[in-house]
Amino acid sequence: xxxxxxxxxxPLFVPFAQDRWGNSLLLLLLVASVAVAVCNLVVxxxxxxxxPTYVVTxxxxxxxxxxxxxxxxxxxxxxxxLSLGHGAFFALGxxxxxxxxxxxxxxxxxxxxxxxxxxxxxxxxxxxPWYWYGFDQFWFAALMVLLAPGLLAYVFGWLAFRSRxxxxxxxIITQALTYALLLAFFRNEMGFGGNNGLTDFKDILGFSxxxxxxxxxxxxxxxxxxxxxxxxxxxxTRSKFGRVLVAVRDAENRTRFVGYRVESYKLAVFVLSxxxxxxAGALYVPQVGIINPGEFSPLNSIELVIWVAxxxxxxxxxxxxxxxxxxxxxxxxxxxxxEVWLFFLGALFVLATMFLPKGIVGILQRKWSKN
Numbered sequence: 585x586x587x588x589x590x591x592x593x594x595p596l597f598v599p600f601a602q603d604r605w606g607n608s609l610l611l612l613l614l615v616a617s618v619a620v621a622v623c624n625l626v627v628x629x630x631x632x633x634x635x636p637t638y639v640v641t642x643x644x645x646x647x648x649x650x651x652x653x654x655x656x657x658x659x660x661x662x663x664x665x666l667s668l669g670h671g672a673f674f675a676l677g678x679x680x681x682x683x684x685x686x687x688x689x690x691x692x693x694x695x696x697x698x699x700x701x702x703x704x705x706x707x708x709x710x711x712x713p714w715y716w717y718g719f720d721q722f723w724f725a726a727l728m729v730l731l732a733p734g735l736l737a738y739v740f741g742w743l744a745f746r747s748r749x750x751x752x753x754x755x756i757i758t759q760a761l762t763y764a765l766l767l768a769f770f771r772n773e774m775g776f777g778g779n780n781g782l783t784d785f786k787d788i789l790g791f792s793x794x795x796x797x798x799x800x801x802x803x804x805x806x807x808x809x810x811x812x813x814x815x816x817x818x819x820x821t822r823s824k825f826g827r828v829l830v831a832v833r834d835a836e837n838r839t840r841f842v843g844y845r846v847e848s849y850k851l852a853v854f855v856l857s858x859x860x861x862x863x864a865g866a867l868y869v870p871q872v873g874i875i876n877p878g879e880f881s882p883l884n885s886i887e888l889v890i891w892v893a894x895x896x897x898x899x900x901x902x903x904x905x906x907x908x909x910x911x912x913x914x915x916x917x918x919x920x921x922x923e924v925w926l927f928f929l930g931a932l933f934v935l936a937t938m939f940l941p942k943g944i945v946g947i948l949q950r951k952w953s954k955n
Contacts, residue, residue: 603818605899605901605945605949606814606818606900606901609814609901609904610811610814610815613807613810613811614807614811616807617803617804617807617808620635620640620643620800620803621800621803621804623635624636624637624640624796624799624800625796625797625800637796637799637800640796640799640800640803641799641802641803641871641872642915643803644799644802644803644806644867644871645868645871645872645911646907646908646911646912647803647806647807647809647810647867647908648806648864648865648867648868648871649864649868649891649907649908649911650810650903650904650907650908651806651809651810651813651860651861651863651864651867652670652674652860652861652864652865652888652907653888653891653892653895653903653904653906653907654810654813654814654817654860654900654903654904655670655673655813655857655858655860655861655864656670656857656861656888656889656891656892656903657817657892657897657898657899657900657902657903658817658820658821658853658856658857658860658900659853659854659857660889660892660897661892661897661898661899661900661903662821662826662829662830662833662853662898663829663830663832663833663849663850663853663854664832664833664834664836665754665850665853665854666751666752666754666755666889667754667755667758667854667857667885668755668756668758668759668762668882668885668886668889669757669758669759669760669761669762669763669882669885670758670762670857670858670861670885670888671762671879671880671881671882671884671885671888672733672736672758672761672762672765672880672885673733673736673737673857673858673859673861673862673865674733674861674862674864674865674868674879674884675762675765675769675865675875675877675879675880676732676733676736676765676862676865677729677730677732677733677861677862677863677864677865677866678865678866678868678869678875678879679732679769679776679782679865679875680719680725680728680729680732680862680865680866681725681729681865681866681869681870681875682781682782682785682869682874682875683716683719683725683728683776683782684719684720684721684722684724684725684788685782685785685786685788685793685869685870686701686719686782686785687701687716687719687720688720688785688786688787688788689701689702689784689785689786692786693705693784694784699711699712700712701777701782702784703777703778703780704775707772709775713775715775716775722788722789726866729862729863729865729866730859730862730863732862733858733859733861733862733865734855734858734859734862736858737854737855737857737858737859738851738855740758740761741850741851741854741855742851744757745846745847745850745851745854746847748847750836758885759882759885762880762881762882762885763880763882765880766877766878766880766881766882769781769877769880770877776877777876778877779876779877780876781874781875781876781877781878782869782874782875782876783873783874783875783876784873785869785870785873788870793870793873799871802867802870802871803871805867806867806871809863809864809867810904813860813863814900814901814904816860817860817900818900820853820856821900825849825852825853828844828849829849829850829853831844832844832846832849832850865879887910887929890906890910890929890932890933890936891903891906891907891910891911892906892907892943893906893933893936893937893943894906894909894910894932894933894936894940894943894944895907895909895943895944895945896942896943896944896945896946897942897943899942899943899945901945902942902943902944902945902946905943905944905945906943906944909944910929910932913928914929
């Protein structure tokens with residue numbers, strides 16, 4: 585096949601400059617970040633252009649979810665690894681950031697203990713557990729945001745991929761993994777706040793989390809992280825490494841037969857995806873003000889897959905679109921018709937699977953190509 589024809593037909597070979605949809609997404613994130621910051625901090629509250637702080641926080645949460653969806657699309661859309669437990673990596677990153685925020689409270693807690701968080705004082709803990717050491721430093725917490733989910737993904741992936749567990753069996757095991765972590769973090773003896781989790785955060789890096797400027801900064805950082813995550817994922821998927829991943833997705837045995845170490849490729853992308861999910865969790869926690877074992881729920885991980893399927897699997901920007909759209913609908917439905925939301929979500933997934941195999945962006949791409 586002529587290389588020019590192959591380049592024209594396969595989006596993996598398209599240069600970054602020709603990624604119109606992705607570049608439009610990056611431009612939109614830049615414009616939205618500036619516009620929201622100005623409309624919140626500069627435009628007076630009485631103006632119709634003023635963006636309330638609660639909206640800034642809500643959209644910032646959506647952006648963290650979009651980064652999480654991006655991590656799922658990286659492994660599912662390009663490597664064929666359907667993880668139904670990716671929420672575990674998101675939650676671990678969130679807990680790492682939550683531990684740092686708890687250490688920053690100091691003696692401003694309900695019990696006034698400068699060393700122990702309130703829940704530890706309430707449970708009669710006498711000293712800080714060893715695994716909480718270092719979380720009074722932001723750099724250490726940031727490192728753990730990457731290491732905790734990355735290390736878990738490495739150990740789990742090494743065992744699973746080395747045993748050549750694939751397909752539905754791998755999906756079930758990942759779901760079992762996140763459910764096991766859910767049960768573990770619910771226990772008070774674990775030292776992570778039990779059922780209530782970690783909450784009542786005061787500040788981050790010395791800046792009050794209740795201040796409008798801090799909220800806007802977290803929003804901008806979420807947008808920046810999403811843009812950077814997209815660029816990294818795009819670079820990975822369009823490199824030789826990414827082409828091998830697609831080959832693994834489409835014909836794993838053939839790829840192994842021609843000499844590629846399939847397990848190593850799958851493990852590498854799985855760890856990268858877990859680290860991205862951990863960063864999303866770290867951005868999520870200071871904006872919502874709480875992290876609890878509910879984030880490990882297998883239902884949350886299943887919902888992530890729905891975001892990607894609705895937006896468009898294997899496109900990266902489709903995962904972002906799906907996460908933003910579904911979470912906006914969730915906010916609206918749970919407020920207007922709370923008892924209908926889960927039925928709507930299930931119907932949305934079924935309809936997307938049956939009638940929109942390429943998701944929403946697939947429809948938009950077809951219309952764009954006709955014009």
